[in-house]
Amino acid sequence: MARETIRQLRLYLELLQEMGVDYLPRGESRDRSPSPTPSTREEKPAPPLQPDMKKLDSAQTNPQLEAVRAEMGECKRCPLWKERKTLVFGEGNPWARLMFVGEAPGREEDLQGRPFVGQAGKLLTQFLQTIGLSREDVYIANILKCRPPGNRTPQPQEIEQCFPFLLKQIQAIKPKVICCLGGVAAQTLLGQKVAITRLRGQFIPWRWDIELFLTFHPAYLLRNPGQKRNAMQDFLKLKEKLEGSE
Numbered sequence: 001m002a003r004e005t006i007r008q009l010r011l012y013l014e015l016l017q018e019m020g021v022d023y024l025p026r027g028e029s030r031d032r033s034p035s036p037t038p039s040t041r042e043e044k045p046a047p048p049l050q051p052d053m054k055k056l057d058s059a060q061t062n063p064q065l066e067a068v069r070a071e072m073g074e075c076k077r078c079p080l081w082k083e084r085k086t087l088v089f090g091e092g093n094p095w096a097r098l099m100f101v102g103e104a105p106g107r108e109e110d111l112q113g114r115p116f117v118g119q120a121g122k123l124l125t126q127f128l129q130t131i132g133l134s135r136e137d138v139y140i141a142n143i144l145k146c147r148p149p150g151n152r153t154p155q156p157q158e159i160e161q162c163f164p165f166l167l168k169q170i171q172a173i174k175p176k177v178i179c180c181l182g183g184v185a186a187q188t189l190l191g192q193k194v195a196i197t198r199l200r201g202q203f204i205p206w207r208w209d210i211e212l213f214l215t216f217h218p219a220y221l222l223r224n225p226g227q228k229r230n231a232m233q234d235f236l237k238l239k240e241k242l243e244g245s246e
Contacts, residue, residue: 023077067167068172070179072089086111087113094173097242098138098139098141098179100179103153103184105145107147123221130235143185154184177203182220200202201230213234
């Protein structure tokens with residue numbers, strides 16, 4: 001437990017440093033009363049967020065999710081298949097309470113067949129680790145399963161072909177919360193144009209007793225590191241939400 005707490009603290013401090021925080025105030029007290037005994041002064045560190053133990057085994061198969069993958073096959077429903085290297089279906093705990101949905105695979109994702117494995121993916125992993133989670137505890141997918149040329153924004157006809165399979169993934173996994181990473185994911189799931197800067201950090205009731213949660217896409221944070229502080233606040237809200245539903 002102590003080793004895990006130290007590891008999470010180190011990751012959190014590294015993230016703070018990236019956000020431009022050079023030091024943390026010591027906060028000396030002016031209270032001149034005698035120091036409390038060690039038993040009353042010391043506080044136990046907060047334990048890391050524990051995933052749902054009833055559905056923790058990410059190695060356990062989800063037949064309904066596997067059926068969705070089989071239905072997709074080597075999808076050629078839109079022209080993106082002509083330039084892709086690999087179809088990126090999604091990965092993680094097939095029974096996850098927390099699911100992340102991004103926009104579309106990038107170059108590294110297209111090469112490896114896995115979502116969020118480039119620089120943006122490393123940042124997402126770091127955010128997860130600071131709240132006591134790993135990629136194996138959550139499920140990660142995208143609106144599109146194939147990389148758009150030059151990482152351009154998905155086109156409506158591409159989303160129209162791919163989105164039904166994402167909905168089937170969600171129905172199979174049955175998460176409690178879906179975290180929309182960026183505007184494309186949020187707008188697609190909500191079915192309307194939204195401003196991430198206005199709605200980020202909020203839980204929005206959705207379908208199937210699932211709540212949506214909006215935050216910045218990690219790729220945006222790499223271009224705008226000043227927003228990492230806000231993103232960290234969002235992830236802490238996610239942690240509180242999941243802890244409250246245990």
